[in-house]
Amino acid sequence: MSPLVKTCVPFATKLTTKIDVNKKYEECVKTLNTLQSNAQTLEKTRLTRDKLAPLHVPNMVKWASRVGITLDDIDRLKVIHVSGTKGKGSTCAYCESILRHQGFKTGFFSSPHLVEVRERFQVNGQPLSREKFVDYFWDVYNKLEATKIFCFMTSEFYRNLCEIQ
Numbered sequence: 001m002s003p004l005v006k007t008c009v010p011f012a013t014k015l016t017t018k019i020d021v022n023k024k025y026e027e028c029v030k031t032l033n034t035l036q037s038n039a040q041t042l043e044k045t046r047l048t049r050d051k052l053a054p055l056h057v058p059n060m061v062k063w064a065s066r067v068g069i070t071l072d073d074i075d076r077l078k079v080i081h082v083s084g085t086k087g088k089g090s091t092c093a094y095c096e097s098i099l100r101h102q103g104f105k106t107g108f109f110s111s112p113h114l115v116e117v118r119e120r121f122q123v124n125g126q127p128l129s130r131e132k133f134v135d136y137f138w139d140v141y142n143k144l145e146a147t148k149i150f151c152f153m154t155s156e157f158y159r160n161l162c163e164i165q
Helices: 018-034 039-066 071-075 088-101 130-164
Strands: 107-109 121-123
Touching (some): 039 130, 088 107
Antiparallel strands (some): 107 121
8 A cells, every 4th residue: 555545634534723724735735746747757648649549538437437436427517628729728717707607506627726726626616625625635536546456456457368368
């Protein structure tokens, strides 16, 4: 088991003081920063992007299922996905604001953040609180860590099975 897992905050734990919340938030950010890809990995990914493209959606479905999210859960969402090279953040901010002011409950994800990572995740125009970010982060992180070894072993089993046949 990874040494980081031992420092994880259980999802059900309630943080009672602002100092606790700030300390736990900083632990989340520190752990999150260890998960970022370095330049060498990003370049390797860029070079193999076309070959691996058919695996992107199936891999995302696997990761979602590892944290308890099904395709049916995703299908129930009403999503506006904006892509391109310029103006995505502004376009999303306009769409979110218009929908929110028309009475819709809105969720917003943007990257990168300007000041704090929790800015990326907004509900009804407000960033997640530090407490909610801590709870959600450790919930997802722990579920992915707990299933990592199983997924690796399963994929190795199937890879070896394919080589045998």
